[in-house]
Amino acid sequence: MLIREFHEPDWVQVWPIVQEVVRARETFPYDPELTADQAYDMWVEASPGRTVVAVDGDAVLGTAKMGTNRPGPGSHVATASFMVARAARGRGVGTALCRHAVDWARERGYAGMQFNAVVASNVTAVELYRREGFAVVGTVPGAFRHPTLGRVGLHVMYREF
Template sequence: MRRRRGCGTLCAVQVREFRDGDWPQVWAIVREVVRARETFPYDPGMTEAQGRATWIETPPGLTVVAVDGDRVLGTAKTGPNRAGPGGHVSTASFMVAAPERGRGVGTALLRHAVDRAAADGYAAMQFNAVVETNESAVALYRRHGFEVVGTVPRAFEHPTRGRVGLHVMYREFGAR
């Protein structure tokens, strides 16, 4: 990834498949995001082993990282939302390191996930639990064609805002 002069956001983010050597940096991001208790409904007391089992996907799922050289800026995991008759719908989750937020890393990860899901033959992508107070994520997803198709009221215990809703967001890729 290279930054151009005067570029307030990242001009080009390299997204690549996760490698085992990335785990320490990925775990630092996962741990930070989960312990903040603001955007993910994961147990903030999860151990590193639990974090790895939760975040690192096996085929047909995939875990990727957004990098600047050897530095991991963010990570995503993708795969089928459900098996069997629901297997034509994909899902994804995204985490970006705090210093990199607002600089295009999440956008690059989202584009990668959507492009891969469409290329892999999925008919749509669904996010099952987008915290409604995560305004930057909700806005990003809307800009990329996702709609809120439902909200589960008071389903997420936010550390400062109390119980807030979890959105289900959805985007179809086209008729297949």
């Protein structure tokens, strides 16, 4: 597996991943009716941010975006988001993308990385982030409407560098 910069032609494989994850309504607080154009504008980060893909040969297994969490006085903290194709889950793609994002942020001098809305019931992601040194620093109770579990919390997770 290789993690590399996103290129425009990658969108034909990235969009189905984004669409599947968002429409499942289980892990991302994005509008499930998001169009491909809207998703592109939201997912593909402009510089100085970065969007990457994890590939095996020509197949995109997952994608990540990273950048500054907030402008101005908060600009010393990075953020990132990750999506992995269903068929590639459980193969370390998410871990590799997370490590890539952390390395990217450290290399740019960020003081830490914050995830703003990790769905509490997304145990796989929460455990991955904890293994990578992130901690839950707060939870907004009932802030996410899960399709089968009802209202669940959204964690804010943070790792200082």
